[in-house]
Amino acid sequence: MTETKLISTLNKENLPHLDKTYVPSRLLLGPGPSNANPEVLKALALNPIGHLDEAYIELMSEVQKLLRYTWQCNNRITLPMSGTGSAAMEASIANFIEPGEKILIAKKGYFGDRLVDMASRYNADVSVIEKEWGEAFTFEEIKYEIETKKPVIFAIVHAETSTGVLQPLEGIGDLCRKNNCLFLVDAVTSLGALELFIDDWKIDLAYSCSQKGLSCPPGLSPFTMNKRAEDKLSARTSKVPNWYLDLSLLNRYWGSDRVYHHTAPVNMNFAIREGLRLIANEGLENIWRRHNSNAIKLWKGLESLGMDLHVSSEFRLPTLTTVKIPPAVDGDAYRNHLLKNFGIEIGNGLGALSGKVWRIGLMGFNSNEENVDRLLNLFDTELKKFSIFDSSSF
Amino acid sequence: MTETKLISTLNKENLPHLDKTYVPSRLLLGPGPSNANPEVLKALALNPIGHLDEAYIELMSEVQKLLRYTWQCNNRITLPMSGTGSAAMEASIANFIEPGEKILIAKKGYFGDRLVDMASRYNADVSVIEKEWGEAFTFEEIKYEIETKKPVIFAIVHAETSTGVLQPLEGIGDLCRKNNCLFLVDAVTSLGALELFIDDWKIDLAYSCSQKGLSCPPGLSPFTMNKRAEDKLSARTSKVPNWYLDLSLLNRYWGSDRVYHHTAPVNMNFAIREGLRLIANEGLENIWRRHNSNAIKLWKGLESLGMDLHVSSEFRLPTLTTVKIPPAVDGDAYRNHLLKNFGIEIGNGLGALSGKVWRIGLMGFNSNEENVDRLLNLFDTELKKFSIFDSSSF
Numbered sequence: 001m002t003e004t005k006l007i008s009t010l011n012k013e014n015l016p017h018l019d020k021t022y023v024p025s026r027l028l029l030g031p032g033p034s035n036a037n038p039e040v041l042k043a044l045a046l047n048p049i050g051h052l053d054e055a056y057i058e059l060m061s062e063v064q065k066l067l068r069y070t071w072q073c074n075n076r077i078t079l080p081m082s083g084t085g086s087a088a089m090e091a092s093i094a095n096f097i098e099p100g101e102k103i104l105i106a107k108k109g110y111f112g113d114r115l116v117d118m119a120s121r122y123n124a125d126v127s128v129i130e131k132e133w134g135e136a137f138t139f140e141e142i143k144y145e146i147e148t149k150k151p152v153i154f155a156i157v158h159a160e161t162s163t164g165v166l167q168p169l170e171g172i173g174d175l176c177r178k179n180n181c182l183f184l185v186d187a188v189t190s191l192g193a194l195e196l197f198i199d200d201w202k203i204d205l206a207y208s209c210s211q212k213g214l215s216c217p218p219g220l221s222p223f224t225m226n227k228r229a230e231d232k233l234s235a236r237t238s239k240v241p242n243w244y245l246d247l248s249l250l251n252r253y254w255g256s257d258r259v260y261h262h263t264a265p266v267n268m269n270f271a272i273r274e275g276l277r278l279i280a281n282e283g284l285e286n287i288w289r290r291h292n293s294n295a296i297k298l299w300k301g302l303e304s305l306g307m308d309l310h311v312s313s314e315f316r317l318p319t320l321t322t323v324k325i326p327p328a329v330d331g332d333a334y335r336n337h338l339l340k341n342f343g344i345e346i347g348n349g350l351g352a353l354s355g356k357v358w359r360i361g362l363m364g365f366n367s368n369e370e371n372v373d374r375l376l377n378l379f380d381t382e383l384k385k386f387s388i389f390d391s392s393s394f
Numbered sequence: 395m396t397e398t399k400l401i402s403t404l405n406k407e408n409l410p411h412l413d414k415t416y417v418p419s420r421l422l423l424g425p426g427p428s429n430a431n432p433e434v435l436k437a438l439a440l441n442p443i444g445h446l447d448e449a450y451i452e453l454m455s456e457v458q459k460l461l462r463y464t465w466q467c468n469n470r471i472t473l474p475m476s477g478t479g480s481a482a483m484e485a486s487i488a489n490f491i492e493p494g495e496k497i498l499i500a501k502k503g504y505f506g507d508r509l510v511d512m513a514s515r516y517n518a519d520v521s522v523i524e525k526e527w528g529e530a531f532t533f534e535e536i537k538y539e540i541e542t543k544k545p546v547i548f549a550i551v552h553a554e555t556s557t558g559v560l561q562p563l564e565g566i567g568d569l570c571r572k573n574n575c576l577f578l579v580d581a582v583t584s585l586g587a588l589e590l591f592i593d594d595w596k597i598d599l600a601y602s603c604s605q606k607g608l609s610c611p612p613g614l615s616p617f618t619m620n621k622r623a624e625d626k627l628s629a630r631t632s633k634v635p636n637w638y639l640d641l642s643l644l645n646r647y648w649g650s651d652r653v654y655h656h657t658a659p660v661n662m663n664f665a666i667r668e669g670l671r672l673i674a675n676e677g678l679e680n681i682w683r684r685h686n687s688n689a690i691k692l693w694k695g696l697e698s699l700g701m702d703l704h705v706s707s708e709f710r711l712p713t714l715t716t717v718k719i720p721p722a723v724d725g726d727a728y729r730n731h732l733l734k735n736f737g738i739e740i741g742n743g744l745g746a747l748s749g750k751v752w753r754i755g756l757m758g759f760n761s762n763e764e765n766v767d768r769l770l771n772l773f774d775t776e777l778k779k780f781s782i783f784d785s786s787s788f
Contacts, residue, residue: 006594007678011463014675015456018437018668023453026443033442033660043412044661045439048427048611049420050739059417062409069405082613083477083638086656090638118637200400211657217442219476219613219659242636243512244477244484260744262480263605265613266427267438268662274412281408284401345444350654 030347033211034363043274051264066276073198079254080220085209088221091245099123104151110162133163136315153182159189162350164322173202193291204229214275215364219268301376322357328387424741427605428757437668445658460670467592473648474614479603482615485639493517498545504556504745527557530709547576553583556744558716567596598623608669609758613662695770716751722781
């Protein structure tokens with residue numbers, strides 16, 4: 001310990017204890033994270049146990065079983081990955097694309113772009129079909145592209161958090177099977193909130209996150225894959241070029257072998273087990289109904305205040321609403337006003353929609369009538385203060 | 395909602411609430427995770443805020459500053475990655491190796507093997523020098539290999555959790571600079587516990603974990619890189635073949651730009667902020683002294699009970715002790731006995747040392763005299779019950 005005297009104190013800041021006075025209380029009605037259920041936060045704070053402890057192994061099985069219910073599937077390989085949603089998104093590419101293989105990505109928002117970026121890093125032959133930000137693809141458009149391009153994977157975002165569009169998925173699974181192609185679905189903003197049937201819709205690969213429909217903090221990304229995807233993985237001629245997200249290694253830990261891969265984020269798994277328990281407790285039918293009815297209430301309320309919604313009613317996403325910022329309003333100033341003076345977070349538009357729409361999330365624990373009423377009331381009383389020249393325009 | 399009636403209840407398990415009666419209370423004296431500090435667990439359970447919230451951005455800066463203190467460095471790019479330790483290990487390979495570039499890995503345990511596996515996935519030209527599991531490399535051995543092999547990266551594990559060896563690092567930094575090579579150090583089991591000077595020792599790249607010296611639950615992996623490593627990253631001719639761990643993207647979020655990359659694991663960052671605050675509060679000089687003295691107490695105690703330590707005193711790792719399982723004892727049965735009847739977890743040997751040693755961890759919050767006394771007392775009274783034929787042999 002002769003060098004102890006050389007310890008630099010340059011960055012040794014003396015900070016206060018982190019508590020509720022230091023972390024502000026927020027109602028998170030943006031694109032996510034959403035507020036966690038208080039029961040989930042209690043579970044999160046339990047003392048960690050070993051990642052190979054029998055009690056933890058049992059909890060892993062519970063998480064997997066409840067994930068299967070929430071995904072509505074019976075896939076053997078169903079697990080939460082140890083990273084936020086983008087980690088499982090990347091796993092869905094890294095494990096199933098070999099260099100030069102064709103992936104067709106249906107891009108209609110920011111997260112389609114992310115899939116394109118990831119696929120290109122794994123040397124996929126990337127084909128893209130595009131839609132305006134705020135529209136959905138028709139079945140016929142997808143059919144034409146799959147039949148023409150013959151990809152090995154077709155990827156689409158179910159619920160586009162950047163645009164507020166809900167993409168209909170029925171029929172695409174059959175189409176993919178006929179064309180010998182895996183059907184990959186981004187369910188980041190739909191799992192545990194909106195109608196989603198992995199098995200019935202013949203979805204081969206899907207991923208999501210913990211901080212939206214599951215009412216947990218961000219940090220885990222649920223993933224599921226069926227036998228068709230397993231076969232594609234087994235047929236690889238090269239090692240998966242990503243160790244942390246290698247599904248064959250992950251499945252040796254989450255499967256019956258229980259072979260150590262990486263040290264699991266134990267407490268986040270306590271949290272997701274609790275979030276999933278609450279979902280099973282309420283029942284998917286009730287959860288889906290709740291998210292739909294609260295969204296409709298929000299949409300009607302905003303429209304009755306004279307505001308325009310960005311997405312046509314047919315494709316509107318119940319978990320995330322894009323509402324147009326009235327031309328006379330400084331969108332950022334209004335968002336900051338809600339955050340600073342009322343503790344409510346709503347989101348700015350992302351990418352092409354930045355400054356054009358606000359994004360309002362009603363997800364998981366936060367999808368309730370009280371939150372809708374509170375927000376509509378604030379739009380009614382506060383928004384007029386932010387018009388640059390005239391408050392009669394909305 | 396016409397399909398609601400089809401919801402399968404096959405996996406809809408009715409589980410009890412997750413609480414202290416369901417998750418057993420454990421004293422984690424194995425290779426990690428270690429117990430989290432109760433203050434850390436309180437911070438972990440705070441309600442999440444947005445990952446672009448001003449209050450969160452400020453917390454990110456605090457985490458970075460306190461990490462710089464704990465690493466003893468002034469590196470601009472110093473951040474916790476959103477995954478467990480292996481994620482940052484992989485980032486250290488993925489960002490800095492281009493296909494065909496030579497990496498020299500000094501392998502003396504399980505985690506050296508992991509580095510080899512990762513490097514090969516990124517198409518590195520992998521050279522390996524090996525030592526028996528339980529030994530350390532000499533400076534001369536490393537010097538000879540670096541001068542002969544001329545790698546672009548030299549990688550070594552500071553504290554090998556699989557063997558209990560502490561590798562001396564002094565002088566290697568200068569050697570690497572002379573040979574135009576980056577010096578990469580795995581500090582998973584040393585950061586926040588043992589003497590470590592990133593700047594003074596001229597370490598270019600280093601990574602660690604949250605669940606050992608930092609007294610947090612597993613889930614984040616602190617990482618730091620200096621200007622030499624930045625230059626290597628900037629000189630890349632190809633995109634980093636890993637999106638989630640791409641340091642140029644990560645640094646746009648953690649750096650002054652604050653550009654959204656992935657949704658941060660907000661609550662885990664609350665936890666690490668608190669873990670790091672407690673470290674600054676105690677002071678590294680006191681923390682390093684505490685870990686050393688408790689380890690020495692454990693070593694003396696085990697030897698006075700007639701037990702053999704696997705590593706010679708010169709290279710013994712204070713955070714993780716490998717103690718030989720006496721020949722007459724069923725190692726697994728004894729470990730299970732401690733876990734089931736006393737709530738204490740110690741680890742089995744990993745890989746080549748499985749069944750040959752137990753691994754005893756004294757890390758972060760758990761490195762205290764009371765824990766040492768408790769464990770030594772149990773070794774004194776309980777171990778003799780597990781001798782297969784004779785209790786006088788130890």
